[in-house]
Amino acid sequence: FKQVKHTHHKPVLGWVGATAYRNNDLEQLAEWLPEFLKRHDLMIHHAGHSDNSPAFAEVTGVQPHRVTTTPLVPINDYPSGFQFDIGIVPLNDIPFNHAKSNIKGLEYAAANIPFVASDLPEYRLLHEDGVGHIARTPEEWVNQMEHLLVFQTRKQEADRAHKTVVDNWSIQARAKDWQGVFSAPR
Numbered sequence: 001f002k003q004v005k006h007t008h009h010k011p012v013l014g015w016v017g018a019t020a021y022r023n024n025d026l027e028q029l030a031e032w033l034p035e036f037l038k039r040h041d042l043m044i045h046h047a048g049h050s051d052n053s054p055a056f057a058e059v060t061g062v063q064p065h066r067v068t069t070t071p072l073v074p075i076n077d078y079p080s081g082f083q084f085d086i087g088i089v090p091l092n093d094i095p096f097n098h099a100k101s102n103i104k105g106l107e108y109a110a111a112n113i114p115f116v117a118s119d120l121p122e123y124r125l126l127h128e129d130g131v132g133h134i135a136r137t138p139e140e141w142v143n144q145m146e147h148l149l150v151f152q153t154r155k156q157e158a159d160r161a162h163k164t165v166v167d168n169w170s171i172q173a174r175a176k177d178w179q180g181v182f183s184a185p186r
Helices: 026-031 033-040 056-060 075-081 103-110 121-128 138-149 151-169 171-183
Strands: 013-016 044-049 067-071 086-089 115-118 133-135
Touching: 026 033, 026 056, 033 138, 044 056, 056 067, 086 103, 086 138, 103 115, 103 121, 103 151, 115 121, 115 138, 121 133, 133 138, 138 151, 151 171
Parallel strands: 013 044, 013 086, 044 067, 086 115, 115 133
Antiparallel strands: none
């Protein structure tokens, strides 16, 4: 992942994914995101747009002029979609999402992007390791996002999360674990 360079410019929020394959994850953003973007005069980037799927603005209630998009891309171009400063990981609190990994948070951190995620088990684990913020209510989402609007905070948290992911979660850091899986008796 190419690392985002944080500057003093007004940050852009972002989400990477396809709107067609969600379990009412994005709809929870409608409770706070449209007003948050308007109040702070911010934009949000959706990487993974498809003309055959609902538009991010339509699903979240965000004013369309506040949304930029890039299309779905082949997996080898996937990291190119990380063109924003603060990531969001909204996940509906349902059993299916409790079984999901924290991969999107790891990807954001690998790209040097701080993020806020729904308070689900895997994201709690990542947060306890010093990567990302978690939120349960619209008020917590707003508080965590406002925290990341501050340039120095955003940069420090991005740098810390990136280092933690490289040191603790990368393939280099976990190689022995994988070797053990592949060499275990069947």
